[in-house]
Amino acid sequence: MDGKSGIGLASQSxxxxxxxxxxxxxxxxxxxxxxxxxxxxxxxxxxxxELVLLLDTAAAFKTVGTRHIKKVPALRGKTLVxxxxxxxxxxRVSFELAAERLSADVINMSASGSSxxxxxxxxxxxxxxxxxxADVIVLRHSSAGAAQFLAERLDACVVNAGDGAHEHPTQxxxxxxxxxxxxxxxxxxxxxxxxxxxxxxxxxxxxxALTKLGAKVTLVGPSTLVPKDLERLGVQISHDLDSLxxxxxxxxxxxxxxxxxxxxxxPSLGEYTSFFGLTKARAARxxxxxxxxxxxxxxxxxxxxxxxxxxxxxxxxxQVTNGLAVRMAVLYLCNAARSxxxx
Amino acid sequence: xxxxxxxxxGRVIDPASNRDAVGDVLVLEGRIAAVGAPVPGxxxxxxxxxxxxxxxxxxxxxxxxxxxQSAKETIASGAxxxxxxxxxxxxxxxxxxPSIDSASVVSWVQEKARAEACVRVLPTGALTKGIAGEEMxxxxxxxxxxxxxxxxxxxxxxxxxxxxxxxxxxxxxxxxVMDHCQDYSLVxxxxxxxxxxxxxxxxxxxxxxxxxxIVQRNALLAxxxxxxxxxxxxxxxxxxxxxxEARRRGVPLSGEVCPHHIALTDAxxxxxxxxxxxxxPLRSEEHIEALLEGIADGTITILASxxxxxxxxxxxxxxxxxxxxxxxxxxxxGLFLDILVHKRKVxxxxxxxEMYTVNxxxxxxxxxxxxxxxxxxxxxxxxxxLEWCVDKNASLxxxxxxxxxxxELKGRAVRTVVEGKTVWSL
Numbered sequence: 001m002d003g004k005s006g007i008g009l010a011s012q013s014x015x016x017x018x019x020x021x022x023x024x025x026x027x028x029x030x031x032x033x034x035x036x037x038x039x040x041x042x043x044x045x046x047x048x049x050e051l052v053l054l055l056d057t058a059a060a061f062k063t064v065g066t067r068h069i070k071k072v073p074a075l076r077g078k079t080l081v082x083x084x085x086x087x088x089x090x091x092r093v094s095f096e097l098a099a100e101r102l103s104a105d106v107i108n109m110s111a112s113g114s115s116x117x118x119x120x121x122x123x124x125x126x127x128x129x130x131x132x133x134a135d136v137i138v139l140r141h142s143s144a145g146a147a148q149f150l151a152e153r154l155d156a157c158v159v160n161a162g163d164g165a166h167e168h169p170t171q172x173x174x175x176x177x178x179x180x181x182x183x184x185x186x187x188x189x190x191x192x193x194x195x196x197x198x199x200x201x202x203x204x205x206x207x208x209a210l211t212k213l214g215a216k217v218t219l220v221g222p223s224t225l226v227p228k229d230l231e232r233l234g235v236q237i238s239h240d241l242d243s244l245x246x247x248x249x250x251x252x253x254x255x256x257x258x259x260x261x262x263x264x265x266x267p268s269l270g271e272y273t274s275f276f277g278l279t280k281a282r283a284a285r286x287x288x289x290x291x292x293x294x295x296x297x298x299x300x301x302x303x304x305x306x307x308x309x310x311x312x313x314x315x316x317x318x319q320v321t322n323g324l325a326v327r328m329a330v331l332y333l334c335n336a337a338r339s340x341x342x343x
Numbered sequence: 344x345x346x347x348x349x350x351x352x353g354r355v356i357d358p359a360s361n362r363d364a365v366g367d368v369l370v371l372e373g374r375i376a377a378v379g380a381p382v383p384g385x386x387x388x389x390x391x392x393x394x395x396x397x398x399x400x401x402x403x404x405x406x407x408x409x410x411x412q413s414a415k416e417t418i419a420s421g422a423x424x425x426x427x428x429x430x431x432x433x434x435x436x437x438x439x440x441p442s443i444d445s446a447s448v449v450s451w452v453q454e455k456a457r458a459e460a461c462v463r464v465l466p467t468g469a470l471t472k473g474i475a476g477e478e479m480x481x482x483x484x485x486x487x488x489x490x491x492x493x494x495x496x497x498x499x500x501x502x503x504x505x506x507x508x509x510x511x512x513x514x515x516x517x518x519x520v521m522d523h524c525q526d527y528s529l530v531x532x533x534x535x536x537x538x539x540x541x542x543x544x545x546x547x548x549x550x551x552x553x554x555x556x557i558v559q560r561n562a563l564l565a566x567x568x569x570x571x572x573x574x575x576x577x578x579x580x581x582x583x584x585x586x587x588e589a590r591r592r593g594v595p596l597s598g599e600v601c602p603h604h605i606a607l608t609d610a611x612x613x614x615x616x617x618x619x620x621x622x623x624p625l626r627s628e629e630h631i632e633a634l635l636e637g638i639a640d641g642t643i644t645i646l647a648s649x650x651x652x653x654x655x656x657x658x659x660x661x662x663x664x665x666x667x668x669x670x671x672x673x674x675x676x677g678l679f680l681d682i683l684v685h686k687r688k689v690x691x692x693x694x695x696x697e698m699y700t701v702n703x704x705x706x707x708x709x710x711x712x713x714x715x716x717x718x719x720x721x722x723x724x725x726x727x728x729l730e731w732c733v734d735k736n737a738s739l740x741x742x743x744x745x746x747x748x749x750x751e752l753k754g755r756a757v758r759t760v761v762e763g764k765t766v767w768s769l
Binding site: 141144230232 | 538539542543544545546547614615656659660661662663664
């Protein structure tokens, strides 16, 4: 089955030019050519070629969503566990749908419904899931490094759906996918990531993906929320959003929070909005074709003006749609790599 | 003559008496004999040619985990690990369960050590009740029970007024206070050095200033009260600067360095391996350079391990949820010899021995740390050039949490003698 699971994808592509069909060919070991990872824990250590392969594969899968029958059998007979130790709706639903479109069986687990609340360790919970023959574990966890921790200990594929303030690789992939689809390229584009960089896993994954794919990245936000040290990753840091606006090709706004843990970092949401919010006035100074992005959930009137969020240049809902294709691609490639290895 | 032993033809290094020459050392009935004293015919003789004979090493910062956490370590197993590391004396920390904050727990530890430990185990007492940092512990009773110092190690008193009064009060009993220097508001939930790697790894940062601020506090309060304060496991450049300046002015402040803080940087945390998680955390190159400078110029006077055993299952969890600390007793001497004496040539071998013998002995007022006649017959024999490989599975500790497994090191102890009795030899 697996050998024919690429079936029909390339030939059925429509709309945008289909990326090379040879991405679905296998090397002699049975893995997808160019992809040998059973896990996706982050983007930091991926090569540019691996990123491009992921995006190209996602492009192929995107067409599945527009077909009459939205399912392919790539993961038929496989079991995927959505293990969300930290709450999330959007990412969990997206992974669930992606897995179902690949014909996998899906189980959803949250921390409150698991033995973690009884003091069982993450390792033991995961080993139990594996003992039930879970093939893929999608993990959302509040601790940085949690996905890598599991990946090193399990034979199952581990896909990081966000680990603390570390990485959220599928979010960054869907960001890159959306930009590439809209702009046709990433090379040379100027992307600003605005907001709480310090605590953002999306920001880190975006930095790794976008810089590897040739974009120029500027981190923007209050000095308390933008660690100076990140400059060493080849990005620029600015605390002056206004001066950047006319130069941007993409502006990616992160959700800003001002609950108890953040009180010491800036005075108020009002002051944040006045310096870093994408207000109507600021949006008017963007290039006409500048994309407005947000990983969601958005705070209307805080990091983004409500009308700007709904404006034609906003691709926020496209990001959500593309997330599905990107997650299908990730599940497909990781599972193929694992199957190839164990064959 | 079971407590007598003759060490022949070793390079005898006794910094306390400025001795560094090839010769013999005789221990008679558990005490160091005078040079040239007649040697009884039946005394055990050890040929030490090509080796170094020095006073038994002292580690004034170890966690032996008893009472209460004997799955991690026991007084007996910790003592065996100490002996294998070349240590004849260890000073154990009071953050046990219950904590060593009463005379009865001190007595329990002493009894247990007498019965089961192969090296000398000297307990410290808590500075505050339950190490909670809120009320002074019964310091006078602890002194009477025999603690060698006071410390809330693992925690740090945040209330400066309480710290000041505790110092004044401890001074009345002639007790040193050893402090784990950490400002809680600055450090927050920090689990690794705040810098480039914490930013990349998305782990909460523990800024160097969180230590430096408390070292500065301790300098001011040691000066104000006149009570000696010993700053434990220093990791930050600013701490060394503060300590240097205070000591220059004669403030009774001292500091120690642990091997991991000069052997490893925060870049080691890239794999989220919790065997690289300790408190204070591994820092960046510039901090290591400052620590080495402080060791070279005599600002740092004491070396120690902060031996902190934890069970595998406790360490094998999410990084931010794992306990802090690593094993130290069996690797510290090798690491310091390898790095300080051989590779970086920061200090000479006699200086290293000084930092492990006479310096901690003087700080704590111990009757050891020297080969002067009449002192306790504690002797360590070193082979400073012996090349060996760290094998965690061969450790005598009950735990395995070391980041140094597989490291090739040059120099180690080959025999440990406590009051004339060999407790370990290679």
